[in-house]
Amino acid sequence: MNPRPTTPEVTVRPDERTTARTLVDALLEQVADREDPHVGLTGGSMGVEVAREIGARWATDETAAALLDRTHWWFSDERFLPEGHADRNDTQVLEALGTRPAPERWHVLAPAPGDDPSRDEAEAAAVDQAAELAMVPRHEGLPSLDLLVLGVGPDCHVASLFPGHPDSAVHDRWTTAVDDSPKPPPVRVSFTMPVIRAAEQVWLVACGEGKAEALAGAREAFAGCASTTVAARAGEPLDRPAGWAQGRTATRWFLDEAAAARLPAA
Numbered sequence: 001m002n003p004r005p006t007t008p009e010v011t012v013r014p015d016e017r018t019t020a021r022t023l024v025d026a027l028l029e030q031v032a033d034r035e036d037p038h039v040g041l042t043g044g045s046m047g048v049e050v051a052r053e054i055g056a057r058w059a060t061d062e063t064a065a066a067l068l069d070r071t072h073w074w075f076s077d078e079r080f081l082p083e084g085h086a087d088r089n090d091t092q093v094l095e096a097l098g099t100r101p102a103p104e105r106w107h108v109l110a111p112a113p114g115d116d117p118s119r120d121e122a123e124a125a126a127v128d129q130a131a132e133l134a135m136v137p138r139h140e141g142l143p144s145l146d147l148l149v150l151g152v153g154p155d156c157h158v159a160s161l162f163p164g165h166p167d168s169a170v171h172d173r174w175t176t177a178v179d180d181s182p183k184p185p186p187v188r189v190s191f192t193m194p195v196i197r198a199a200e201q202v203w204l205v206a207c208g209e210g211k212a213e214a215l216a217g218a219r220e221a222f223a224g225c226a227s228t229t230v231a232a233r234a235g236e237p238l239d240r241p242a243g244w245a246q247g248r249t250a251t252r253w254f255l256d257e258a259a260a261a262r263l264p265a266a
């Protein structure tokens, strides 16, 4: 196995809009030479902003639309709620995209049976999602997305892997059910960290001063996370999941100036 890069490549833009635009320019380049690219999307404010920008290209740029038409779209985490619920990540992303990708390329989590699902119901959806992930080309036995875009929480979470929570260190499954998320709603399904780290490239996108401290912490932990594995933690929860969110060949961070304010000078 080639060693992972020990630093993220950081791109800083003045605001959310230009950060999302820069990321989507790079995304289009990244998928351009792939036959059947697999891209992971995320929820949250910047996840939706990125989707809005992807939707704008889809609607106005024929070359981009041809690439986006043949992309498989996944969600690295989902808020486990009924289909079409306004708080589901896929509902919000779909609305921001303004276009409906082909059903066979739109890989969303099964719906919850009601607004107050149980952990067992979320576990069943996680198992179904893992079965669907089996179609993604593998690297060392794990599904390896070409590109995974992740938001970052002010507490340093990514996807639905929260610092100090046991789910953050799950390493024997591809997906996990979370029933005590500090960010509502409480019940979610998330890719596990080994699946995040199996992606060829992982891109974090974050804007605003509320993210500056989390990013500084993740940056500090980054090199240490590159040289070890989640399995080596033997189930001990991660304290800075965003520092672990690394691609096999590259990790890029797309930030605005406020989010980047506490990073060490390049």
Ligand SMILES: O=C(O)[C@H](O)[C@@H](O)[C@H](O)[C@H](O)COP(=O)(O)O
Pocket: 042, 043, 044, 045, 046, 047, 077, 078, 079, 089, 150, 151, 152, 153, 154, 157, 158, 159, 160, 183
């Ligand atoms: O379900 C969600 O909300 C997410 O998938 C989550 O991981 C999100 O990406 C971060 O919390 C950042 O969200 P914000 O950009 O809204 O802070």
